[in-house]
Amino acid sequence: MRTKRTVGVYLRYILYGLLAVSLAAYAIYFTQNPNVNDLNRFLINAILGLSIFVTLNTGLLSLANAGFMAIGAYSSAILVAKVGLPLFLSLPLAMLICGIVGLLIGLPVLRLTDVYLAISTLGFGEIVRVIIVTTPDLTGGATGANLSTGFPFERMRQTETWMLVLFLAFLIYLFYWLDRSKTGRALRAIRQNSGAAATMGINVVYYRNLAFVMSAVIAGAAGVFYAHQIGSIDNNDFRFSKAVDILSYGVLGGTTHWFGPILGAGLLTVLPVSLREVFGTSVAFFTQLPVIINGLALLLVVIFLPGGLFQPSRYRHKEMPINEAEIADDVAVSKESPPLVEGEAVGPPADALPLLELHDVTRTFGGITAVDNISFGIPQGIICGLIGPNGSGKTTLLNLITGIYHPNRGRILLSGRDITGLPPHLIAKLGIGRTYQNIRLFNDMTVLENVVVGHHARIKTNLFTTWLRLPQERRQEALARQEALGLLKRLGLLGFASQPASKLSYGDQRRVEIARALALHPALLLLDEPAAGMNDVETALLAEFILTLKRQGYTVVVIEHHIDLIMQVSNEIIVLNFGKKIAQDVPVEVQQNAQVVEAYFGQE
Amino acid sequence: MLEVANLSVNYGSIEAVRDISFQVPEGKIVTLIGANGAGKTTTLSSISGLLRPGRGKIIFQGQDITRWPTDQIVRAGLAQVAEGRAILSPLTVAENLELGAFVRRDRAAIRQDIDRIYGQFPRLAERRSQLAGSLSGGEQQMLAIGRALMAQPKMLLLDEPSMGLAPIIINQVFEIIRQINEQGTTVLLVEQNANKALKIADYAYVMESGRVTFQGTAEEVRSSTHVVEAFLGKG
Numbered sequence: 145m146r147t148k149r150t151v152g153v154y155l156r157y158i159l160y161g162l163l164a165v166s167l168a169a170y171a172i173y174f175t176q177n178p179n180v181n182d183l184n185r186f187l188i189n190a191i192l193g194l195s196i197f198v199t200l201n202t203g204l205l206s207l208a209n210a211g212f213m214a215i216g217a218y219s220s221a222i223l224v225a226k227v228g229l230p231l232f233l234s235l236p237l238a239m240l241i242c243g244i245v246g247l248l249i250g251l252p253v254l255r256l257t258d259v260y261l262a263i264s265t266l267g268f269g270e271i272v273r274v275i276i277v278t279t280p281d282l283t284g285g286a287t288g289a290n291l292s293t294g295f296p297f298e299r300m301r302q303t304e305t306w307m308l309v310l311f312l313a314f315l316i317y318l319f320y321w322l323d324r325s326k327t328g329r330a331l332r333a334i335r336q337n338s339g340a341a342a343t344m345g346i347n348v349v350y351y352r353n354l355a356f357v358m359s360a361v362i363a364g365a366a367g368v369f370y371a372h373q374i375g376s377i378d379n380n381d382f383r384f385s386k387a388v389d390i391l392s393y394g395v396l397g398g399t400t401h402w403f404g405p406i407l408g409a410g411l412l413t414v415l416p417v418s419l420r421e422v423f424g425t426s427v428a429f430f431t432q433l434p435v436i437i438n439g440l441a442l443l444l445v446v447i448f449l450p451g452g453l454f455q456p457s458r459y460r461h462k463e464m465p466i467n468e469a470e471i472a473d474d475v476a477v478s479k480e481s482p483p484l485v486e487g488e489a490v491g492p493p494a495d496a497l498p499l500l501e502l503h504d505v506t507r508t509f510g511g512i513t514a515v516d517n518i519s520f521g522i523p524q525g526i527i528c529g530l531i532g533p534n535g536s537g538k539t540t541l542l543n544l545i546t547g548i549y550h551p552n553r554g555r556i557l558l559s560g561r562d563i564t565g566l567p568p569h570l571i572a573k574l575g576i577g578r579t580y581q582n583i584r585l586f587n588d589m590t591v592l593e594n595v596v597v598g599h600h601a602r603i604k605t606n607l608f609t610t611w612l613r614l615p616q617e618r619r620q621e622a623l624a625r626q627e628a629l630g631l632l633k634r635l636g637l638l639g640f641a642s643q644p645a646s647k648l649s650y651g652d653q654r655r656v657e658i659a660r661a662l663a664l665h666p667a668l669l670l671l672d673e674p675a676a677g678m679n680d681v682e683t684a685l686l687a688e689f690i691l692t693l694k695r696q697g698y699t700v701v702v703i704e705h706h707i708d709l710i711m712q713v714s715n716e717i718i719v720l721n722f723g724k725k726i727a728q729d730v731p732v733e734v735q736q737n738a739q740v741v742e743a744y745f746g747q748e
Numbered sequence: 749m750l751e752v753a754n755l756s757v758n759y760g761s762i763e764a765v766r767d768i769s770f771q772v773p774e775g776k777i778v779t780l781i782g783a784n785g786a787g788k789t790t791t792l793s794s795i796s797g798l799l800r801p802g803r804g805k806i807i808f809q810g811q812d813i814t815r816w817p818t819d820q821i822v823r824a825g826l827a828q829v830a831e832g833r834a835i836l837s838p839l840t841v842a843e844n845l846e847l848g849a850f851v852r853r854d855r856a857a858i859r860q861d862i863d864r865i866y867g868q869f870p871r872l873a874e875r876r877s878q879l880a881g882s883l884s885g886g887e888q889q890m891l892a893i894g895r896a897l898m899a900q901p902k903m904l905l906l907d908e909p910s911m912g913l914a915p916i917i918i919n920q921v922f923e924i925i926r927q928i929n930e931q932g933t934t935v936l937l938v939e940q941n942a943n944k945a946l947k948i949a950d951y952a953y954v955m956e957s958g959r960v961t962f963q964g965t966a967e968e969v970r971s972s973t974h975v976v977e978a979f980l981g982k983g
Contacts, residue, residue, distance in 0.1 A: 509882065533914045534886025535871060581885045581912065647759055650908075651784035651940070673885070676911045679783060679940040705886075705914050746916030 152448040159441060159453055163411050166418035173421045180305050184373050186413040187308035188366050193393035193405030194315050195362035200399040202355040203335030205262045207387040208249065209363040211269035212242045214382035216367025218276060218283050221377060224302075225295040231302045231372060238368045239361045246360025250353045269387055276379045288378030295376065303373040311365065312406075318611055319402040325610040325617070326603045331355055333586050333597050340584035343546055345572035345601030345664060363390075392438075396445050398452025400588065407454050412438055497560060499524045499699050500545070500668055505554035507544055514540040515551070516723035522668075522716075527690060527700045529710040529731070532720035533743055538703045539581055541720070542670050546578050547571040558668070573601045577666030579657035581673045581703070587646035591637060591656050594645050595628035598663030624663075631659040635689070650677030655686075668699050675706045687712045707745070711735070719744065749774040749903060749934050750795070750826075755804035757790050764790040766958040767804070772903070777925070777935040779945040779966070781975075782955035788938045791955070792905050795936075796828040797821045809902070823851050825902035829909060835888050835895070837881025841872055844880050844891055848898030858898070865894040868924050885912045893921065903934040910941045922948055946970050 170182070192209060199206040219238035223229045229237070253264050276283045284293030291297055322328040330351050333341040338348050371377045389412070397408025416434030423433065445453060498521030507515040515537045522528050530538050543549045545556060547568040556564045563571055577598075586594050603624050609617040632638045635655045640648055645656055654674050661669060671690075675683040687709045693700055694713075704710050710717065710731070717734040719727040721743045727734055734740055750772040757765040765787040772778040780788045793799040795806055797818035806814045813821055836844050845865060849858045866873035869890045875883060880891060889912050896904060909925065910918045918941070926948050929935050939945035946952060952969040954962035962975055969975050 531914075534890070534912070534917055535884040539884060647762075649785040649789065650911075673912055677784065677908060677940060679781075679942060682784060682940075705912065705918070707915055744914055744916055746919055 155444055155448050156453060159411065159445070162415065162441075163407075166411075166415045169418035169422060170414050173418070181373075182413070182417045184303060184305055184308055184369075186410060187305070187312055188369050188373065189389075189393065189409035189413050190312055190406045191308070191315065191366040191369070192363060192390045193397065193409040194312075194319065194402060195359045195366065196390050196394045197319075197399060197402055197405045198331075198355050198359040198362065200394045201335060201402075202331045202352060203257075203338070204254070204352060204355060205258060206265045206356065206359065207262050207391060208246075208265035208268050208356075209359065209390045210382045210384070210387035211265075211272040212246065212360040212363035213367035213370065213386070213390075214269075214272050214276065214379070215242050215245060216364030217371035217377050217382075218289065218367075219364070220368040221289045221295060221300060221371045222282065224372070225289070225299045228299075231368075235365060235368050239364045242360045242364030242367075243357050246357040247353065250356040250360075254349070254352045254356055266384060266387060269382065269384065273379045273382060283379075286379065288376055288380075289371070290376035290378075297375045300372055301375040303369045308369055311369070315362065316402070321610050321613070322607075323402065324621075325607075326600060326605050326621075327351070327354070327607055327610065329589075329593065329597050330600060332589065333600075336586040336588055337584050339548070339568075340580065340586070341597075342568040343548075343572050343578055344598055344660070345569050346597075347567075347569045392442050394452070396442055396453060398454040400451065401454060401456050403456075404452050404454040408452070411441070411453075497524070498522055498557075499559055500701075501555075501557040501560075502545075503555045503557070505541075505544060505551045505556060507540060507549055507551050513723050515544060517554070518720075518723075518725050519554075520718055520725065520728055522699060522701065524667075524699055525694065525697060526715040527694050527702065527713050529714035529717040530701055530703045530720070531705070531707075531710060531717060531744060532726075536720040536743075537723040538720055539672055540723075542578060542672055542701075542703065545571075545670065546576055572664060572666075575664075575667035576670065577661035577664040577668070578670040579654065579661050579672055579674060581676070583650070583653045583657060585645040585653055585656055585660075587644065589645060590642050591632065591645050591648065592625070592628055592641040594656055595631055595659045595663050596624050598660035599624040599627065601664060628659070628663060631662055635659050636685075651679075651682055654678070658689075662693075666698075668701070669693065671700065671702045671704075673703055673705065675704055675709055678706075680708075683709050749809060750936065751805075751807040752791070752795065753805045753807070755791065755794060755806065756802045757787070757794050757799060758802045759790075764958055765794070765801075768955070768958070768960045769804075770953045770960060770963070772934060772936050773951075774934055775929070775932065776950040777929050777937060777948055779937040779939060779942075779949040779952045780955055781939060781942045781945060781952060781969075784940075785957075786955040787958040788955055789907055792828065792907050792936070792938055795821075796826065796905055819851075822899060822901075826905065827896045827899040827901035827903075828905040828907070829892050829896040830907055835880045835883075835891050837879065839880055840877050841880055841883070841891060842876045844895050845872075845898050848895035849900075851899060857900075861898055861900070865897060868920070869894060886914060886917065889913055890917070890921075893924070897928065901933060903936065904928070906935065906937045906939075908939060909937070910939060910944065918944065942975075 192213065195209050216238045219241045220234040223234040223237060224231055249268055253261065256264055277286045279285065283289060284295065287293055289295040330341065330346045333344065333346060334348055334351055342348050393405045393408035393412060396411060397406065398404025415437060419434050500522040503519050505515060505518050506513065518541065532538050540549065544551055547566050550565050555562055558574055558576065563574060586597060603620050605617050605620050629638065629641065632641050635658060637652065637655055637659065640652060645653065648656065654677060658671065658674060675686050678686060683706050690700060690702065690713045702710065702713065714731050717729065717731055718725060719734060719740050726739050726743065727737050753769050755765055755768050756763065768791065780791065782788055790799060794801045797816055801814060805812060808824060808826055813824065836847065845862050852858060871887055872890055872894060875887065880888065883891065893909055906925065909921050913921060922944055925935060937945055937949060946966045946969060949966045952964065952966050953960050954969065954975055962969065962972060
């Protein structure tokens with residue numbers, strides 16, 4: 145492991161060096177023989193690299209890009225050569241077609257993940273090829289779209305270098321701002337922990353589809369330029385191997401930043417060209433050399449630089465020092481303060497109606513009844529302790545309330561509204577925030593970014609405000625950042641704001657989770673063992689913080705084994721044993737309940 | 749048995765552990781206590797080979813193990829129960845325990861040890877053929893401790909064994925730690941529950957911001973006003 149990291153460092157130098165040398169060789173060759181074909185090929189590949197980036201950055205291993213590239217290429221070839229449209233009109237039309245196909249394919253296929261998604265998307269690519277081969281009248285069939293099949297070359301050779309540069313620059317503009325927006329954060333959050341993302345109110349299915357469609361549209365555009373670069377296309381251009389090539393741009397270059405796949409495409413395109421120019425094509429071995437070097441580079445990167453060549457530190461707050469004045473004082477935690485979103489309703493006043501109600505809720509796993517016919521109500525504004533022996537069903541109960549599991553029987557109501565069976569992201573939006581017993585932070589993000597993701601449901605921006613740089617975008621982003629900093633200050637985490645979440649100690653990570661959950665402004669906050677990994681002094685501070693939340697109108701459910709904390713903060717305690725509720729009472733009574741003492745406290 | 753000398757560990761530019769030295773004599777229980785982020789887990793990870801120390805030496809039974817890979821350290825008789833459990837979710841409880849004995853060859857004794865662990869944690873016995881990933885958090889913690897014991901280590905590193913356990917089980921776990929120590933296993937214990945840890949420990953080191961700031965017998969540490977204020981609270 146140690147040597148591996150050292151090798152990785154050298155490998156990065158070697159590959160960057162190799163890239164520099166091949167770029168120089170290419171530049172010399174280009175001045176002698178200004179042929180733009182290789183340059184155009186690199187630019188098209190860079191666009192393809194961005195198309196695979198969107199899906200990989202969302203955690204989707206999709207190999208459908210070659211298929212979408214084919215759809216884009218053939219759509220545009222037909223529109224230009226046969227219908228007679230100009231190229232600049234066929235481009236958006238072909239992209240639209242790819243987007244629609246992407247949506248139709250994505251809806252069913254994105255239920256799969258990992259290898260299953262990869263295989264099924266590869267299958268999609270092959271289906272596209274089969275359709276092309278079996279429709280010779282439209283596409284030229286197996287012989288391809290060329291002169292012999294009625295596709296005139298003069299109409300099909302229109303791709304110019306400036307178009308590609310312009311289009312790539314346009315995409316980079318989009319990706320640059322996407323990365324800094326609510327949508328970009330949601331995509332990254334889904335890649336790192338889709339479960340936690342959902343409890344931030346992020347609609348995982350929607351964003352996965354969005355990423356897939358964006359990827360399809362970009363791959364389609366690359367296909368359009370490709371068709372008009374070569375002047376003739378053939379279904380063999382879009383084989384399985386093309387899909388793997390595209391994937392390798394991301395794998396080699398890196399998938400955490402949009403520049404990675406462009407770099408990968410550069411290395412894998414320019415290096416072979418330079419080698420060809422240096423060694424010529426006369427000796428058979430040298431014609432195969434690029435294939436060998438590319439393969440070797442890919443293999444070494446996968447082993448020694450997992451994550452790819454270009455992995456910039458995400459911790460850009462080094463460049464953006466935190467300004468004291470920027471921190472929203474208490475804003476985030478205080479319900480009286482102005483809410484983030486203009487016109488958003490402040491939480492309802494305390495009333496007699498229970499905030500959360502469970503009616504006969506039962507959940508079984510196989511033969512085990514984890515939660516057995518549980519009913520209770522939690523009034524607005526109280527702190528409710530939830531205790532019980534290990535394996536008594538406490539966390540399962542939290543998972544049922546937040547929609548991660550659905551009950552086999554029974555109903556769950558929030559402010560009188562039936563939320564049984566709703567997906568986690570909707571329940572989060574309705575006002576239930578939570579933390580996890582097994583910490584689920586977004587480990588590749590900074591502490592601050594984690595909390596900003598928590599604001600997701602309350603930031604009212606979208607892709608249009610992001611890309612058009614509307615004033616609302618900047619205002620909302622700045623507000624979310626201020627609130628997040630305010631929350632970190634409240635929890636004593638300001639010093640960690642720009643550190644990667646994974647580097648914090650356990651107890652501090654738990655506090656980050658609380659800050660992230662509070663960012664949702666939840667009516668109900670569920671804390672699953674918030675003091676685990678904290679010492680007695682830290683636990684006492686946490687208890688005080690929980691009491692502050694109560695004074696500010698939050699309703700809190702706490703699962704904890706630190707019994708001092710439970711006794712200190714709870715208005716009411718619910719005790720579970722073997723999935724059943726065995727007691728619900730004020731702390732003093734629970735402490736003296738013989739059944740509870742036997743099951744939980746034990747004899748001292 | 750274990751000697752750590754002038755150990756420093758960095759995370760990038762952050763110095764998590766700064767020049768600490770301590771010893772764990774054979775047959776004793778030594779505890780490292782301190783606030784969150786004081787560097788306790790980092791110290792344990794360096795000992796078990798999961799992290800690379802920047803400077804310093806780690807000597808186990810006279811051998812310099814500072815740069816050994818983790819598996820070799822385990823074979824030498826030093827096993828760790830990591831914070832955060834790290835159980836193997838897709839395997840059953842029984843399989844997890846069997847894997848804990850991966851470095852051993854004595855089949856009959858392995859069976860006996862598994863039965864002994866089931867005796868100590870009846871909850872694990874009930875769930876022996878269940879997938880470890882389906883256990884509750886506290887049950888996973890029991891499994892992680894049981895699995896480390898399966899390696900029959902000469903010395904056991906425990907990182908917060910009480911985390912996530914109900915009070916009734918915490919008492920049991922500390923009792924088990926005392927028992928295995930009596931049977932000859934040396935223990936290095938990192939614990940937030942300092943009161944409980946100091947009850948069973950022979951000797952304690954207190955860590956603050958990456959340094960050892962106080963040391964003494966458990967009794968001395970318990971009566972130090974500085975320590976009481978910083979970590980033990982009023983209780």
